[in-house]
Structure formats: C-alpha cells, structure tokens
Amino acid sequence: MISECHMNTTSFGKTPKGEEIELFTLEIPGVIKASIMNLGATLTSLHVPDRFGKMDDIVLGFDSLEGYFEKTYQREYCYLGSTIGRVAGRTKGNQFELDGRIYQLPINQGDVHLHGGMLGWDRKLWDTSRFQSDNEIGVKFSLFSPDGEEGYPGNVKISVWYVVNLEGELKISYEAVTDQATIINPTNHSYFNLSGDHSGDILDHELSIQAQHYLPIDSSCFTLGGFEDVSGTPFDFRKEKNLGIALADNHPQMKNGNGIDHAFKLDPVRPQVTLSHPRSGRRMICATTAPAVQVYTSNHFNGSYAGKSNSYYKRHAAICLETQGFPNAANRPDFPSIRLNPGETFRSQTTFKFTID
Numbered sequence: 001m002i003s004e005c006h007m008n009t010t011s012f013g014k015t016p017k018g019e020e021i022e023l024f025t026l027e028i029p030g031v032i033k034a035s036i037m038n039l040g041a042t043l044t045s046l047h048v049p050d051r052f053g054k055m056d057d058i059v060l061g062f063d064s065l066e067g068y069f070e071k072t073y074q075r076e077y078c079y080l081g082s083t084i085g086r087v088a089g090r091t092k093g094n095q096f097e098l099d100g101r102i103y104q105l106p107i108n109q110g111d112v113h114l115h116g117g118m119l120g121w122d123r124k125l126w127d128t129s130r131f132q133s134d135n136e137i138g139v140k141f142s143l144f145s146p147d148g149e150e151g152y153p154g155n156v157k158i159s160v161w162y163v164v165n166l167e168g169e170l171k172i173s174y175e176a177v178t179d180q181a182t183i184i185n186p187t188n189h190s191y192f193n194l195s196g197d198h199s200g201d202i203l204d205h206e207l208s209i210q211a212q213h214y215l216p217i218d219s220s221c222f223t224l225g226g227f228e229d230v231s232g233t234p235f236d237f238r239k240e241k242n243l244g245i246a247l248a249d250n251h252p253q254m255k256n257g258n259g260i261d262h263a264f265k266l267d268p269v270r271p272q273v274t275l276s277h278p279r280s281g282r283r284m285i286c287a288t289t290a291p292a293v294q295v296y297t298s299n300h301f302n303g304s305y306a307g308k309s310n311s312y313y314k315r316h317a318a319i320c321l322e323t324q325g326f327p328n329a330a331n332r333p334d335f336p337s338i339r340l341n342p343g344e345t346f347r348s349q350t351t352f353k354f355t356i357d
Contacts, residue, residue, distance in 0.1 A: 006027040007026055009025075026139065030049060039124075058195075060191040061307060062308060076304060081191070082121075085121035086150070088116070090221065091331070121158070127141070156184070159176070160172065170351070172349070177340075177342075179342055188322065191298060192284065207243050209238070209295070214235045215326070235251075247259055257299060286353075287351045298315060298317045298320075
C-alpha cells in the first residue's frame, strides 16, 4: 500500500543569510498532502479534500520562503505553522526557578518572553531524515539546543516527527532528552481554516472541546488564578458550537483576549477536540497525549501582510489548536510539571484526523 504514498524533497529557497531551506512534501493522493520545511520544522501547507473531493490548503502560511522573511510579517511575527520550544506560551516575569536557582529569560514580544524567546525552535534549521512503513510516510526533524540557549538550562536533544497515513491523519510527535534538569513544553503553531479560503475567516466553523475547565487570563493574556468551570460561559465547547457566536459574546474573558486565547484543561478522553466547516464538509478530529490545548483565534491579525494567493490575513482568519502543557507551568506548582530530568525522555503526540461530513 506504500506505493500509494509519495514523498518529495525540493528546495524552498535561501534565507537572507544564504542558508538553503528544504521543503518535504508527504502525499497520499486524494487523501492528504502535507509540506514541512526544515526552517522551524514548519508546516507550510496541508491539503485535504472537501465533500466533493476538491483538495484545498487549510493552513495559513506563504507561497514562498521570502514571505516568511517579509518585513511586515517579521514585525508582527505570529509563528505560522512553526514548531515552538523550548517552552510554549508566556512565562510570567520572564523567569522561573529550578532547584533553587532563578533563570532569567530574554524578552522577545513587547516586555514578554514568548514561545521560547528570540531564537526559539521556530527560527532554527533542523536536521532531517525520511522514513516510511506499510501505511505511512514521514520526516523526522532533529535539533540540538545547547545549555543556556535563550536562558534555559541543559543541553537538549529534540526530535519532531511529521507523519501522514492512509487513514487521512497527520501525526506530530515530540521526544526530548537533557543532560541536566530543565523545562520542556513544545507545541505546533499551525493556523487552521478548513474552508481553504485564505481571504476568509473561521466564524462559520464549529468547535468542540472535551474540557470542563479553562484558564482565565488578564488583559496581557497571562493566566490569572486557577481553573474555572466552562459552564455558563462562551468557553463551554463540550457540545459543538459555532465560533462566530462564541466570539461575539461580551464575556469579560473574550474582551481580555480580544477573542479566544485561552488554555483548556482536557478531559481524560480521546479525541478531545473537533473542528468542522459545514459548508465544505471538512472535519478535523484532534487526539493528543498533552494535558491542555491553547486555543487562539487569530485575534490580532489586521491584514497588514499578504499570505498565500496574495490573501491578507485579517482578524479571526484561522484558529490555532496548540496542544501542550499548561502556560506558565514553570511558575505554577499547582499545574502539571514541565520539568525534564537527565535520564528521562519527554514524549508527546498529537493526531489530526480529517474526515468528511
């Protein structure tokens, strides 16, 4: 059955520094096609069929490498499709304590340390190797992050696998090891719009999340106290709900995030998240080993730069489903730990399965 799968490697161009970037395309014709570049281990495109069999690209990005270095995008950098690390999200106070030592982290967005810092994993060139089995094909991306990089302790080896299979699934898996105690909380920052219309929005999408609790945020998008029940709030997605209706709610938390920019504590069931687009019939079913999903509805997009097909990405153009540990967990002993010790292996996997209604 592997004869039905195709894997190609092409040049995606050169960075301003002259570094050659490779693009890996994994395709099962008529089922799924994913392209990932070795810069940031970034998902650049993802094609899946609608109910009529038409293949469309359902993630935001750029048609060429030059777009990722365009000045306006770099100024309003939003991690389109990138692998995030060492630690996803905002770190309160730009520091954390580990074994009695305070580690100071550099700021990279306003006065905040976000998504691993100025030179996080999204900015790195990853080593690659390809693999295949009876019903799937994939690429392994590998990176060495030295002790002290972006303020984090420990020499860390990280691997990320992108895999597609005959069942119409995209699997993203992570493994990491360290030689001294550190913190690890990676994620993928793809922006999904199941319509395949890069000039549109997600207000006609439906979302369900198997989560009884979420984390409220302040106006700077830092988590406040503990978990709150979703009951009676626009964050109750236990039954499939229209995103346009949810985002139009005047709940104070919607105002704080300018939309949804919140972590949900996932219930111990799988799959945990479903996103659907009734008009096209596309449905994305997400199952993860991670304890949380950070949902972000492109709240700060303003149409200032052109993405694919010269489309200007505006507010609510897409939705991120960032499966991960809880934000600011390094400073919250009441949250599940993101500590990684020598001799241990961090592992996490998220599967996006695509079906048709």
